Amino acid sequence: MTAINIVIIGYGGMGSYHQKELMPHELVNVVGVYDIAQKAKDKAREAGLMVYDSLEQVLNDVSVEAILIATPNDVHKALSIAALRAGKQVICEKPVAMNVGELDDILAVAAETGNTFMVHQNRRWDPDFLVIRELYQRGQIGDLFQIESRVQGANGIPGDWREQAEHGGGMLLDWGVHLIDQILWLIDSPIKSMTADFSYVLGQEVDDGFILYLIFENGIRSLIEVGTTNYSQLPRWYVKGLNGAAKIDDWDLSGEIVVATNQDDLVAPAPIKAGVGLTKTMAPPSEEATKKVAITEVLPEFPSFYQNFYDVLRNGAAPIVKNDEVRKVLSLIDSVFDLVKL
Ligand code: NAD
Known part of the structure; x- marks a missing residue:
């Protein structure tokens, strides 16, 4: 199986991160970059990449199978549609579009052309x-x-x-x-x-x-x-379950999981001094009836994002990030904008 020839449109922070950190070379081969800013073009050349002169040049290049769109959000729709219409498979950065109306326009062209359109919901x-x-x-x-x-x-x-x-x-x-x-x-x-x-x-x-x-x-x-x-x-993160709670402080997994072990061991909490007062209600959980579990x-x-993209294209796998899920998220975001406007 051959690697997917991909072009990065938008070689800013995220476009270059994809190329340097995320794209496995055995699965995707970066053919070049297209960006409208001179600074980004220079950065791409310094990274040893070929820089296209225009979007048309990218879209007309038959050696290019896929496009990664990593530009600001307002141009995702136009670039996605142009790439799909040119017969390219597309990965688009999040948020996929400015609103659901824009996403529906993209999905209509993906359906019409039969090309793959996947959104990078990497988190x-x-x-x-x-x-x-x-x-x-x-x-x-x-x-x-x-x-x-x-x-x-x-x-x-x-x-x-x-x-x-x-x-x-x-x-x-x-x-x-x-x-x-x-x-x-x-x-x-x-x-x-x-x-x-x-x-x-x-x-x-x-x-x-x-x-x-x-x-x-x-x-x-x-x-x-x-x-x-x-x-x-x-x-x-702070989550509460019927039998414990978990707190994850940061992306490095520091924090704690506290699990209730045996409700029968619970001893009535003794009042603790709280500020200048006393409280039983806010006393910590009984040590006999809980245990701390390391995170x-x-x-x-499931496979990595790029492995999945490769499998979708080469082996007919189902995408992990499905477009109807992406649509649900954007639809909720539309509702939040509407709600807060009122
Ligand atoms: P950035 O400003 O660093 O880079 C954007 C690049 O796009 C710039 O180099 C700019 O010149 C170029 N550009 C703008 N319009 C263009 C056009 N019409 N054609 C070609 N190039 C164009 O922005 P960024 O931080 O890299 O963000 C880019 C996208 O990636 C955004 O959609 C953002 O939400 C997303 N992003 C995702 C993650 C993630 O974790 N998934 C993280 C950061 C950013």
């Missing part, structure tokens, strides 16, 4: 998420009923197109799309209700963070929070 492979997924699926702390997922930075919105609404800036479309994708992929139940709020601490035209609270029909509650003005951070890495039972 399904994040080690911290895989631990939460394992807890959810295997019930080590019982059925989960509350899942809190947060990412919090302190440096504001990066000073590029992410600050501008016309390019699809803002944190809901940036980190929000990852965190929502993880939660909707995990919880197989319709959403019963949602509440949301954006933050504009920095006074910019796009959201610098948001809080989204989802209640699913199966009773699970999920809080998703993104912030960019947090000088101190809450844990990446260990969970390997995915």
